[in-house]
Amino acid sequence: xxxxxxxxxxxxxxxxxxxxxxxxxxxxxxxxxxxxxxxxxxxxxxxxxxxxxxxxxxxxxxxxxxxxxxxxxxxxxxxxxxxxxxxxxxxxxxxxxxxxxxxxxxxxxxxxxxxxxxxxxxxxxxxxxxxxxxxxxxxxxxxxxxxxxxxxxxxxxxxxxxxxxxxxxxxxxxxxxxxxxxx
Numbered sequence: 001x002x003x004x005x006x007x008x009x010x011x012x013x014x015x016x017x018x019x020x021x022x023x024x025x026x027x028x029x030x031x032x033x034x035x036x037x038x039x040x041x042x043x044x045x046x047x048x049x050x051x052x053x054x055x056x057x058x059x060x061x062x063x064x065x066x067x068x069x070x071x072x073x074x075x076x077x078x079x080x081x082x083x084x085x086x087x088x089x090x091x092x093x094x095x096x097x098x099x100x101x102x103x104x105x106x107x108x109x110x111x112x113x114x115x116x117x118x119x120x121x122x123x124x125x126x127x128x129x130x131x132x133x134x135x136x137x138x139x140x141x142x143x144x145x146x147x148x149x150x151x152x153x154x155x156x157x158x159x160x161x162x163x164x165x166x167x168x169x170x171x172x173x174x175x176x177x178x179x180x181x182x183x
Contacts, residue, residue: 031089033180034152035097037082056080060161069166073119076159082127084141084180085152093151094144094183099176101132107170115174117164123156132176140178 038056058076066072086095101115115132122129127141145151 031087031182033084033086033095033182035084035178035180037176037178038080058159060159066163069163071162071164074161074163076161079123080157080159081154082157082178083152083154084127084143084178086180086182087151088182092144092146094142095152096142096181096183097140097178098181099132099138099140099178100136101134101138101174101176102136103174104134105172105174107168107172109168109170111168111170111172113167113172113174115176117162118159119162120157120159123158125155126153127155127157142183 056078058078058080060074060076062068062074063072066074084095084097086093104112104114106112114134116134119131120129130140132138141153143153
């Protein structure tokens with residue numbers, strides 16, 4: 001009986017010591033903001049996967065019976081993922097997302113289709129649907145949150161071409177720059 005009590009005391013003593021032996025603290029990381037439009041590798045975040053060299057191309061196949069410039073919208077493919085992430089380093093964050101679509105889409109002959117011919121819908125509604133405004137500083141979204149974690153929005157955009165004018169044939173290329181700012 002003495003042996004059993006001694007084992008019980010040793011067991012309780014060792015359990016009690018182990019419960020107080022571990023002490024650690026977690027420090028917040030450095031503030032950051034991150035934007036990704038399209039597929040490709042998000043180095044440490046891993047949202048949309050490789051390859052990083054891929055540039056997403058949206059095509060607008062003209063359906064049978066639709067004439068160029070007749071005002072029938074043409075839906076583009078594929079659906080494009082988009083993410084805005086940020087961490088303020090504090091307990092409150094407030095982010096502003098803007099975009100620059102001032103350059104338009106240009107073909108090899110210098111012909112231009114204004115970006116305002118393109119609009120988008122979203123899959124989840126985390127990013128609002130809209131239309132490009134041919135502006136260097138167009139508002140897209142503002143969001144804020146409380147807490148010491150990185151937060152943001154992720155959604156999937158489907159683009160449409162308004163088809164309101166007839167443009168010369170060719171392959172048109174353009175770039176929209178998205179900016180996220182911690183306010």
